[in-house]
Amino acid sequence: MIIDPHIHSMYSGDSTATVEDIINYSKKIGLDAIAIADHNSIKGSMKALEYVSKDPDFLIIPSIEISTRKGHILALGVRDEIIAGLSPEETIGRIHDHGGIAVVPHPFVHYREGLFTKNDYLDVDALETMNSRYIFGFSNWRAKKLAEKKNIPQIGASDAHFLKAIGSCVTQLEAEFTVESVLNSILSGKTHVFGDRTPLPLILKEVINKKIKRI
Numbered sequence: 001m002i003i004d005p006h007i008h009s010m011y012s013g014d015s016t017a018t019v020e021d022i023i024n025y026s027k028k029i030g031l032d033a034i035a036i037a038d039h040n041s042i043k044g045s046m047k048a049l050e051y052v053s054k055d056p057d058f059l060i061i062p063s064i065e066i067s068t069r070k071g072h073i074l075a076l077g078v079r080d081e082i083i084a085g086l087s088p089e090e091t092i093g094r095i096h097d098h099g100g101i102a103v104v105p106h107p108f109v110h111y112r113e114g115l116f117t118k119n120d121y122l123d124v125d126a127l128e129t130m131n132s133r134y135i136f137g138f139s140n141w142r143a144k145k146l147a148e149k150k151n152i153p154q155i156g157a158s159d160a161h162f163l164k165a166i167g168s169c170v171t172q173l174e175a176e177f178t179v180e181s182v183l184n185s186i187l188s189g190k191t192h193v194f195g196d197r198t199p200l201p202l203i204l205k206e207v208i209n210k211k212i213k214r215i
Helices: 019-028 043-051 088-097 138-150 179-188 200-214
Strands: 002-007 033-036 063-067 072-076 101-104 126-131 154-157 169-172 192-195
Touching: 002 019, 002 063, 002 072, 002 154, 019 033, 019 043, 033 043, 072 088, 088 101, 101 179, 126 138, 126 192, 154 192
Parallel strands: 002 033, 101 126, 126 154
Antiparallel strands: 002 169, 063 072, 072 101, 154 169, 169 192
């Protein structure tokens, strides 16, 4: 399977993409599964599950990107919202209580609230070692080195905020078309991460849109 486990929809507040458009585009480019992980909201995932409920060949991994007191944590496989503002350790515990796995997205990227900026280690289930929203890729390199040193499973994801960014980075793994099977495959560490940087014009467009919203 080839999956993009970190995509944002309009429910994130910083994306213009609808859930329906995300799913249709993901199918068009050949993805087998995606995770719509909106900021502190499960609404996008729930709508996606409903949208593909009768499609046996495309899998939605219910997810949410949670803002902890120190940075973001991606919860894969949860179907309920988890309160923001807790410590990273408390958040990881809540994710596990809800049957999900805890992943650190864009580690070492301070301006995007990435964890590990001060080398504080957390007992997470996986690291995002290739996030496509980068300029030089040094943070991805550091994340990969940490994952290899600590023997932490790795995932790659687009962290897309625009349709055409979806699939820029992906994770390849062996799994059945069930959420549990995909999560277990990630936990096994038998993943292959590959992809490239989100095109710079899309990144610049996102930055400009954010500035306009602040005005």
